Amino acid sequence: RMSHHGARTRRVVRPAHLRTSTMAAMTQTQSLAANVLRSSARRVSGSVRSGTVRANRLQVRAAASDRTLPIDLRGKRAFVAGVADDQGFGWAISKCLAEAGCEVILGTWVPALNIFETSLRRGKFDESRKLSDGSLMEFAKVYPLDAVFDTYADVPEDIRTNKRYAGNEKWTMQECADRVKEDFGTIDILVHSLANGPEVMKPLLETSRNGYLAALSASSYSKVSMIQRFGPLMNRGGAVISLTYLASEKIIPGYGGGMSSAKAALESDTQVLAYEAGRKWGVRVNTISAGPLGSRAAKAIGFIDDMINYSMSNAPLNEKPLLAMEIGQTAAFLCSPLASGITGTMVYVDNGLHCMGLATDSKSLERKD
Numbered sequence: 001r002m003s004h005h006g007a008r009t010r011r012v013v014r015p016a017h018l019r020t021s022t023m024a025a026m027t028q029t030q031s032l033a034a035n036v037l038r039s040s041a042r043r044v045s046g047s048v049r050s051g052t053v054r055a056n057r058l059q060v061r062a063a064a065s066d067r068t069l070p071i072d073l074r075g076k077r078a079f080v081a082g083v084a085d086d087q088g089f090g091w092a093i094s095k096c097l098a099e100a101g102c103e104v105i106l107g108t109w110v111p112a113l114n115i116f117e118t119s120l121r122r123g124k125f126d127e128s129r130k131l132s133d134g135s136l137m138e139f140a141k142v143y144p145l146d147a148v149f150d151t152y153a154d155v156p157e158d159i160r161t162n163k164r165y166a167g168n169e170k171w172t173m174q175e176c177a178d179r180v181k182e183d184f185g186t187i188d189i190l191v192h193s194l195a196n197g198p199e200v201m202k203p204l205l206e207t208s209r210n211g212y213l214a215a216l217s218a219s220s221y222s223k224v225s226m227i228q229r230f231g232p233l234m235n236r237g238g239a240v241i242s243l244t245y246l247a248s249e250k251i252i253p254g255y256g257g258g259m260s261s262a263k264a265a266l267e268s269d270t271q272v273l274a275y276e277a278g279r280k281w282g283v284r285v286n287t288i289s290a291g292p293l294g295s296r297a298a299k300a301i302g303f304i305d306d307m308i309n310y311s312m313s314n315a316p317l318n319e320k321p322l323l324a325m326e327i328g329q330t331a332a333f334l335c336s337p338l339a340s341g342i343t344g345t346m347v348y349v350d351n352g353l354h355c356m357g358l359a360t361d362s363k364s365l366e367r368k369d
Contacts, residue, residue: 082193274344291350
């Protein structure tokens with residue numbers, strides 16, 4: 001045979017039996033490869049079908065399952081300071097704690113105690129006391145409390161002889177803590193729902209020293225005092241919750257009398273107390289920055305309705321007013337084992353109003369055609 005260069009090449013002729021053997025081997029190899037491919041395809045197909053079946057079964061099981069991630073506070077005991085009616089955040093927090101199975105003890109301001117207990121006894125709060133299973137929220141005990149005074153030695157004579165305090169005893173912070181220890185031994189949850197500023201309607205430039213210090217005493221130092229005295233009663237893993245307001249960090253004209261300073265102090269103390277109480281007693285300390293709510297206490301400010309309307313106009317979630325129960329549910333979560341890694345934190349529950357930098361309903365934004 002001639003090559004493409006014109007040179008003669010030599011053709012090798014294999015014996016017939018070798019040619020037959022080689023062809024058979026090639027055929028066998030091709031057949032084996034085809035079988036492997038078909039087998040692999042069947043395994044892949046079967047795997048896909050099996051995976052799909054398993055996924056479908058998981059979906060069916062998930063849909064049919066009753067599993068949830070509940071807030072379970074059964075066997076826990078809470079002391080809630082600052083409940084005097086069924087309108088405010090303190091009541092809502094108490095109700096959510098009770099809904100989660102927690103035993104609730106109250107500390108009520110002494111001058112409001114008689115009216116509160118009478119209303120409770122006569123069923124005026126029954127509608128508000130209803131829990132999801134139809135039962136009524138019960139309080140293990142209601143103690144008189146004035147969180148402005150640490151011990152009875154701190155109480156001035158005019159308060160000791162005030163008729164609004166008559167008939168009550170052992171209502172200072174230390175005395176109340178001692179009574180709770182005597183009656184219940186320990187607690188797991190401590191709720192500070194206290195605030196008062198006698199000059200709250202005055203601008204800061206017109207606030208007196210006494211008015212300013214009174215706001216800090218009742219609204220922020222009272223939390224320090226509570227943890228000092230109730231901390232030794234708390235089981236490890238317990239939680240402390242308080243309430244603050246956006247005026248601590250943003251200017252809210254009308255929220256005066258040193259109250260904005262008191263809330264700023266409370267937020268700073270939350271972090272320091274989280275460290276100190278965490279190391280000393282193994283408890284967590286957090287605070288909730290709540291949006292405006294038209295409670296009886298808030299109406300004393302005088303412009304709460306305007307703040308609610310402002311929030312409805314400018315908050316990211318502006319289709320609904322803020323509900324007290326939304327603060328209560330957040331507090332229940334923060335007090336539960338689900339929040340075991342959260343401490344020294346402020347959580348906003350205000351429909352997102354805190355993140356706004358511009359009032360969308362401002363007249364300065366109106367455009368003339």
